Amino acid sequence: MSRTAHTAQRGFSLIVVLLMLTIAMVLGIGAAQVSLVGERSARNDRDTEIAFQAAEAALIDAERDVLGPNASTAQRLCLFNGKDVSAFVPGCGGTGIRQGLCAQGEPGAKPVWMSADFAAESATSVAYGTFTGQTYAAGNAATGVRAGTLPARAPRYIVEAVRNLGGWQSSQLQSASVRNASHLFRVTAIGYGMREETQVVLQTSLYKSAASPGCPS
Template identity: 40%
Template structure:
């Protein structure tokens, strides 16, 4: 005959083992989820860093564009030398040497950098007017070249200041960073100078609100 007490003890031991196995399984699943989240977060930060560097490179390219990298005889350079406001087109719809030159929109209107799809064809692709090149599309490189637009700010009685807005891309095209700088071209009395810059972290939301 089986001892009822022994049977109960065996049943209790089995239940205990099952609970322990369930606890280990839950801990393993939680650890796996945490590891996957960490990998995803690290990949996002890596892509964002690449996009940020790409946008910064685009700001420098735009500054070289404004400084006359297209050449002293270029119509593009002549626009910046004369600070020709008429060359900056409403809606950033200019072509040729007017590509990416956006007319300033007075407050309370929506500024060009907010309304325009910076990743679209109306902005200037990196290197178009400067001849610079940037490796893209493989490994830890940007998925595609960054782009930028330029606005001529109002400058009564002062040296002209240009607002540059650039978008950079990560290894994934979905990773995007928008940077904006203010740049004064060199003149007879002062060297070229970046007057300030910022990241427009909420640009996707600002742009979506204009659609």
């Protein structure tokens, strides 16, 4: 074999090796990217699940707040009466035991829950346990305290008094007169994940036809 042919073969082998190395590098980078995307997706799913569980816990806390049983010294069961919603304030602007109680918005207006303030120190929404004495392990975004795999901060909720246009049973109609008007209590709860920007909002409607036992009727 001539020196020229031998040199050409060595040059061709080098090109093949370089191509194989390039392919291996590209495959390695692709595999690393897929792995990172999978890890990020799993982390986001976990964060969303934590936020969902927190929002569900807030709904349960609100149900205890509205319907009872609630043995907390801060309880306000007497404010919830489907026939009397005078404690509910436009714009959720109540204070004290009226905190987080929202009067129904005007027809055609933006839903109250979409404009409510759920900030950590808000006076117009209720933090978990405020009126029930319950606790929920979470961090504190206001002070920068992190809580590992727990929510960045405690869930919150508001309660809207919504006019009940029909009977609680779908087959029964309700009188439209003001004297016979009744209301449902629509709860909107927000839960947070490990990152405060991960949020889940849940709603439920509670029916309470009259005041709790021991309350003025």
